[in-house]
Amino acid sequence: MLNEFEVSLQPVDSFTSTQLVKNKYENILQQLDSAIMLFDSEGVLTFINMQMAKLLEMPRVALNGCNLLQILQNPDLNRFKKKKIIKIYRETIFQRKRYHELIDESGQHWLITVTYGDQMDGDFLISMKDVTDYKQIEQTAYRNDKLATLGKISASIAHEIRNPLTAIRGFIQLLRPHLLQLGKDEYARIILTEIDRANDIIYEFLNSSKPSAPQKKIVSVHSLLKEVILLTESEALMTGCQIVLVEESSPLYVSIDVKQIKQVILNIVKNAMDAIDELDGERNGFIEIKLKADKKYVQISIRDNGRGMDPNTLAHLFDPFFTTKEGGTGLGLSVSYRIIRNHGGVISVDSTKGIGTEFIISLPLCTGC
Missing domain, CATH: 3.30.565.10 (Histidine kinase-like ATPase, C-terminal domain)
Structure with missing residues (x-):
């Protein structure tokens, strides 16, 4: 009878060794936070991890061994996902795009990468990663930059418009006695009222685009x-x-x-x-x-x-x-x-x-x- 040490030294046949390696790497792919699916050179799905099956809302056993057409014809695949898969397929095959972005039904952002070429022996590897948090950070930075720019523009506009309005207001007030003699004082009153209204609009715009420090x-x-x-x-x-x-x-x-x-x-x-x-x-x-x-x-x-x-x-x-x-x-x-x-x-x-x-x-x- 072989003891434990002797058993560990027994040769392992190449098939068993290959299967162990395959199982090991498949297990690693299952643990990734990215959704992954692999098509062979014949267009048949040979591997899909749990994350991808969850996104497609279909069981892995129903997908493995299917080609793209069979997946699209599956009644469990909803219309939105069918349209997106067809779009990605067309852009990959006809436009040679390797990177795609999409927003799903719930508003989440996904980055899709398609890997193929000589190094893949004809296989197509498709991976999807949730980049919603990165997009939110990017949009926040972009929004803050636009708000800062808006504040500078509004301050400049306010300065450039207020100066001539102040000058016009001053001249109208100087002319008001002459207009009063001509019986046209109402004109002066309307002009002054409209200048003040324009100043109020500028003030509101300036205050709204660049809120002052809060008085708490x-x-x-x-x-x-x-x-x-x-x-x-x-x-x-x-x-x-x-x-x-x-x-x-x-x-x-x-x-x-x-x-x-x-x-x-x-x-x-x-x-x-x-x-x-x-x-x-x-x-x-x-x-x-x-x-x-x-x-x-x-x-x-x-x-x-x-x-x-x-x-x-x-x-x-x-x-x-x-x-x-x-x-x-x-x-x-x-x-x-x-x-x-x-x-x-x-x-x-x-x-x-x-x-x-x-x-x-x-x-x-x-x-x-």
């Missing part, structure tokens, strides 16, 4: 939200919308610039009413403002049952000048983003087309207040 004071979040609801109640009733406040029993306090934060919340609530109004009475409008807190932050959730947004709109929602409203400036949410960031907070949004939208504003909790 400690306030009750409950009181702030109550005031916002009072300001919007009449407009909500006109659009057939109900606003409900759900809050925690314990009082919550934050250190904020009340005017700025109120501006942010009012802007989101009014956007919610607009989204509900666009439904044209398809269902009763509903806006829920919910308040809760953890150890560090107060969370203000503003959820509506309006028309919702698609992933592309969501991706650009906080970009300056991006708007889906006719006649909108596209500054409201980009300014809101900067105001919340200046308060050390975070603003996020989740939306589903046809169902509704939820904004969540997180602000540092004032402890010991």
Whole structure:
């Protein structure tokens, strides 16, 4: 009888050795965070890991040994995924593209890499990696850069326009006695009023594109939200919308610039009413403002049952000048983003087309207040 040491020295046949190596590498591929599938030179799927099968929402046993056409004809594969697979196939074969980007139904960003060539012996390796976090970082950096540029442009515009307006105003005031003698004082009054209105517009634009440093004071979040609801109640009733406040029993306090934060919340609530109004009475409008807190932050959730947004709109929602409203400036949410960031907070949004939208504003909790 062979002891344990002698057994370990017994030769292993080449088939068993190859199978062990294959199993080892397949196990490694299963543990990767990337989704992987491998087609041989005949176009037959020879390997797919669990992550890829999960993304396709199909069992691995139903996919292994199939060619691309058989996979596309599988009734369990939804229409969205079929369209994306066909698009990637065409771009790879006809345009020789090796890298593809797509946004799935839930708004997640994926980087798809197709590896083929002599080193692959005719095989095609397709890998997919979730790059949503990287995209969010990239978009945040891009958004911050645009906001900084916007601030510089607005300051320059304000300076260049205000100077001639000031000069015009001065000359009109000098001419006013002569216009009064001619019985045309009304003209002077209108000109001065319009110059002042132009100055007010410039001031509002400058203030909105480059919010001033917050003048903070400690306030009750409950009181702030109550005031916002009072300001919007009449407009909500006109659009057939109900606003409900759900809050925690314990009082919550934050250190904020009340005017700025109120501006942010009012802007989101009014956007919610607009989204509900666009439904044209398809269902009763509903806006829920919910308040809760953890150890560090107060969370203000503003959820509506309006028309919702698609992933592309969501991706650009906080970009300056991006708007889906006719006649909108596209500054409201980009300014809101900067105001919340200046308060050390975070603003996020989740939306589903046809169902509704939820904004969540997180602000540092004032402890010991």
